[in-house]
Amino acid sequence: MFEFNLPDLGEGIAEGEILRWHVAVGQTIAEDAPLVDVETDKAAVTIPSPRGGKVTALSGKVGDVVSVGALVAVIDDGAAVAPATPRPRGAARPPAGVAAPAATAPAAAASSPAAAAPGGGRRPVPATPATRRLARGLGVDIDAVPPSGPAGRVLPEDVRRFAAGPSAEVARPARAGAAGAAPTPPAPAEPHIPAKAVRDDQAFAEFAAHASATIPFLELEPMPDFAADGPVVSEPLRSIRRKVARKMVTSMALVPHVAHMDDADVTALEKFRRAQKAARSDDPGIGKLTLMSFVIKAVTAGLRAAPAFNASLDPFKEEIIYKKYYNIGFATDTGRGLVVPVIKNTDRKSIREISAEIADKAALAREGKLPAEDMRAGTFTITNVGPLGGTALLATINYPEVAILGMGKVQEKPVVRDGQIVIRQILPLTLAFDHRIADGADAARFVAELIRQLSDPNLLLLET
Amino acid sequence: MTRPTGRGDPGPWNLDDGLIAAARAAAAARVAVYAHPGTAVVLGHGSDPDRETRADLVERDGVALLRRRGGGCAVVLDPGNLVCSIALPVPGLGGITRAFAALSDLVAGSLGDLGLAGVGRAGVSDLVLRDRKVGGSCIWRTKGLLYYSTTLLVDPDWDLIDRYLPHPPREPAYRRGRPHRDFLTSLVGAGLDGPPDRLAGRLRPRIEAGVAALAPIPG
Numbered sequence: 001m002f003e004f005n006l007p008d009l010g011e012g013i014a015e016g017e018i019l020r021w022h023v024a025v026g027q028t029i030a031e032d033a034p035l036v037d038v039e040t041d042k043a044a045v046t047i048p049s050p051r052g053g054k055v056t057a058l059s060g061k062v063g064d065v066v067s068v069g070a071l072v073a074v075i076d077d078g079a080a081v082a083p084a085t086p087r088p089r090g091a092a093r094p095p096a097g098v099a100a101p102a103a104t105a106p107a108a109a110a111s112s113p114a115a116a117a118p119g120g121g122r123r124p125v126p127a128t129p130a131t132r133r134l135a136r137g138l139g140v141d142i143d144a145v146p147p148s149g150p151a152g153r154v155l156p157e158d159v160r161r162f163a164a165g166p167s168a169e170v171a172r173p174a175r176a177g178a179a180g181a182a183p184t185p186p187a188p189a190e191p192h193i194p195a196k197a198v199r200d201d202q203a204f205a206e207f208a209a210h211a212s213a214t215i216p217f218l219e220l221e222p223m224p225d226f227a228a229d230g231p232v233v234s235e236p237l238r239s240i241r242r243k244v245a246r247k248m249v250t251s252m253a254l255v256p257h258v259a260h261m262d263d264a265d266v267t268a269l270e271k272f273r274r275a276q277k278a279a280r281s282d283d284p285g286i287g288k289l290t291l292m293s294f295v296i297k298a299v300t301a302g303l304r305a306a307p308a309f310n311a312s313l314d315p316f317k318e319e320i321i322y323k324k325y326y327n328i329g330f331a332t333d334t335g336r337g338l339v340v341p342v343i344k345n346t347d348r349k350s351i352r353e354i355s356a357e358i359a360d361k362a363a364l365a366r367e368g369k370l371p372a373e374d375m376r377a378g379t380f381t382i383t384n385v386g387p388l389g390g391t392a393l394l395a396t397i398n399y400p401e402v403a404i405l406g407m408g409k410v411q412e413k414p415v416v417r418d419g420q421i422v423i424r425q426i427l428p429l430t431l432a433f434d435h436r437i438a439d440g441a442d443a444a445r446f447v448a449e450l451i452r453q454l455s456d457p458n459l460l461l462l463e464t
Numbered sequence: 465m466t467r468p469t470g471r472g473d474p475g476p477w478n479l480d481d482g483l484i485a486a487a488r489a490a491a492a493a494r495v496a497v498y499a500h501p502g503t504a505v506v507l508g509h510g511s512d513p514d515r516e517t518r519a520d521l522v523e524r525d526g527v528a529l530l531r532r533r534g535g536g537c538a539v540v541l542d543p544g545n546l547v548c549s550i551a552l553p554v555p556g557l558g559g560i561t562r563a564f565a566a567l568s569d570l571v572a573g574s575l576g577d578l579g580l581a582g583v584g585r586a587g588v589s590d591l592v593l594r595d596r597k598v599g600g601s602c603i604w605r606t607k608g609l610l611y612y613s614t615t616l617l618v619d620p621d622w623d624l625i626d627r628y629l630p631h632p633p634r635e636p637a638y639r640r641g642r643p644h645r646d647f648l649t650s651l652v653g654a655g656l657d658g659p660p661d662r663l664a665g666r667l668r669p670r671i672e673a674g675v676a677a678l679a680p681i682p683g
Binding site: 007008009013017019020032034037039040041042043044045046047048233235334335366367368 | 508509510515533534535536557558560561564585586587588589600601602603604605606607633634635636637638639640
């Protein structure tokens, strides 16, 4: 058996959309004959089969997006299973019992009516979330429990009985028969592997059952048929949007977010910035001088005083990693989705250098040409919706960082100074941070330091 | 002629197949530069004609519906367009990003030789003058061969583009939602001397020379 993974197609190309299969499961393909067409941006690639043999599984349907390194097809070339290349972390992997060739597929349970789904895919045994939690708590593989409920449902007493009996001690491979049951021949392989997304009813049911059993009160239902209510257009979640989706869900799932909000009086800073821009418009570092450059410098100063916000928390080792370098990312709207270019070592750069780098990297990001290296290793992120309006924003932390600063729109506002109402230019700031490693008081002190820096350009000069 | 239908139906490949076959047979680069002889709507390799074209109008007008091997969205070709295609042996399957850059730069440089300075790249593979598109490129890659094609808007019929192409389902960031007429511009409008067929004759030797001098694209 030969497992063929999507090969590297060029610098910066991480995935491709399946356009067309040239073969079907069960057909024989010759070495170097066309196997699949995929599209990545404006390039279509006809990928030939690296081996000849019988196709036993194909990963995905037309329109699915496949990552470089993810499984594309399994070809029975008469040899033992041998992946063409190692799969990178996070690449799609075939579910058990699907990609594996029929000869080595796990045995289906004879005694569990729900164990083998039509087509060989895994279907969860019917059980309530509470029963699943009970099974987990008792260390019982719920798939191995003989059900006594209606329609093959596993009941809590089934789990307890199983846990108490000798059969509970039998370590069972996935989908093996219950205690004493003779394994049955494997079911036929599912021809398409739902590699990246939940795309059919059976896969959804399995996913929803697993998620619901894992998270109390979570209830997942299939999307309504929106087309029944009016015209719709569907398109695959592509490239940057998919990456943003993953990052945001991961962050919101893993990080307890807290927000601290305050206003900075940037009247003096804005006067200074505008004067410098006007006077030195031909200087690339000054001519495009934005408020972001100053905020990056102020944040850097703030992070030196508050290292918790320049850290990461490793939940697996249960340790906090304090970074002694300052790489500040700034969120950029590219039209295709959010990109975060990173300005590295901001403690060693002048505001002028930072300004020039922001202009360059933002332009490259908007054109889709920003190298991957310039989007990694950030330690803190700033996002600015001010130019688009809005009084404040609560941003999602760019995991595994632990804090993100949101900038609102600078506006003239009446404020009280020395008992007098005066008009000042006010920048709303919102710091969202990871409550696991910092508390509200830490955030208040950090933001107060930012405000102090931003209120007086002379203080920022000390940081350059 | 068989017309491509749904997305899963590749239909016949109608563009530059002779060029690709010639490059394969000779195991050497081949270049074609030509003004498109008639009006056609050309689908990308994976284009869905129902989403990317006004298929009913295309059919009603009897306009040819073709499908190219390269990726990207549907375009309209007419005699005001110049097609520059290059098929060249490149080992392996990779090198797509570099090929887009190198070959688009080559076409832009050749236009510069003809007196049109300032053509650059934007998005994945567009040729632009400032922020307006003057050419779109695509690649088809298979083991051992890379096919690149760019369509230059020399003096296109804007009405046809508006008629047959709705706003595309995906767009480069720099388009910023602009309609066709605000997003596209022509080489003639930028001051390059037409017509397309004469331009083809001037452009081809420059591109051929550039391809011959091209640094190897790693596969």
